[in-house]
Amino acid sequence: VFSSVVQAPEDPILGVTVAYNKDPSPVKVNLGVGAYRTEEGKPLVLNVVRRAEQLLVNDLSRVKEYLPITGLADFNKLSAKLIFGSDSPAIQENRVATVQCLSGTGSLRVGGEFLARHYHERTIYIPQPTWGNHTKVFTLAGLSVKTYRYYDPATRGLDFEGLLADLSVAPPGAIVLLHACAHNPTGVDPTLDQYEQIRLLMRSKGLLPFFDSAYQGFASGNLDADAQSVRLFVADGGECLTAQSYAKNMGLYGERVGALSIVCKSADVTVRVESQLKLVIRPMYSNPPIHGASIVATILKDREMYEEWTIELKAMADRIINMRQLLFEALRTRGTPGDWGHIIKQIGMFTFTGLNREQVAFMTKEYHIYMTSDGRISMAGLRSQTVPHLADAIHAAVTQ
């Protein structure tokens, strides 16, 4: 009965890892998926996460009961505080509905389905380019996806005029997806002043912001600084949605832990919104897993563990910044044609190199370097030892 099923293509990001795993070459490097590696090239479990897990294991009063549909209450409260700030009036006025979801992707999907059911405008504008999964998540959630200009290949920076022009002709009420910080894949963020202009335009047209916050702490090494864009929108008292992921900033990739928060106009609307979120979640996966959220809650509620987390987070961010510098210098030393200043200017886990599809294919074939075909490299997968190999490959690709 399934003989007519056609072979599906691999995922553009996760498929890179599949191809990498099949390559027997000893010099292969995986710069595809955005997953942190140590200077030794190993996945990292944060010390503070290990400590939290020990505490959880040693606490014999802990059981494996189902969580509520909305997840772990402590985790939800602490997650809202982390992104909106502990002094946020929206939290104090009970205007935030937060539900624990399956990391960033699950939060986006639940938010998208809620909007498709309960919001009057079904169009969502996403930046061009954006994370490859956004279009699929929102289309399958029942929204209609359009793009707004974001990245200018000529300057390798923000196309701010294009962004404002596209949002100003969006239908009133349209949803706008914004990356809270460390835009994936470009590493290009609006400045706070630009965010303020975006906010004024969006609020004047009643456009609804939906923030994807997958890198809080990874852009600058500072959790508050990386939440400023979101806080700017929440401070004006208007509505917004935020999808948070703890995959990168706590290294909890496979634990699938994240949260969706919907900021509403009043406390009674918030209660109704939360009741409807439960109706989205229950038939999808019933209720979320307990372990990852318990780790996060343990860390966020303990002052000392929280401090330890921020130190480890900053160390990850700093190592990535260091890799940017090393790669930039390696290309300069080789006299590689082109201006590679964007490598040190871009923010977060990725460098959007500007290499084209053919150059990427060449680097994979000849140098066993694996990256997404849009020329994005995960700086988090790079180490001092592999920088020269990558620089050789880029040099060969642009001079071939």
Ligand code: LMR
């Ligand atoms: C990425 O963009 O590499 C990460 O967000 C991982 C993923 O799920 O695609």
